[in-house]
Amino acid sequence: MSTSPYSGQSPEPKPLCDLKARLLQTVGNEFLAPLEIVHQSTYLLACFGNTWEITTCIQHLHRIQEAVEQMNSVLEKCLEAERKRD
Secondary structure, eight states: OOOOTTTSSOOOOHHHHHHHHHHHHHHHHHHHHHHHHHHHHHHHHHHHTTTSOHHHHHHHHHHHHHHHHHHHHHHHHHHHHHHHHO
């Protein structure tokens, strides 16, 4: 049996690998939209923030905050599920 090049341990059982792959895919998909919001809002603020009214800047800052909160929520749910599993 071969060992993992990263940990020096035996490869994980197939069901566990499948579960981890699905988890990464789900979390990755959950992060795409919020990260795009953060990316676009910071870009717009950097390019146009000095010409916008303060209310427009604040709207973009709120979008960033909401996106970060959404990503934090996804991570907390994953960690909670992992704790319950242990």
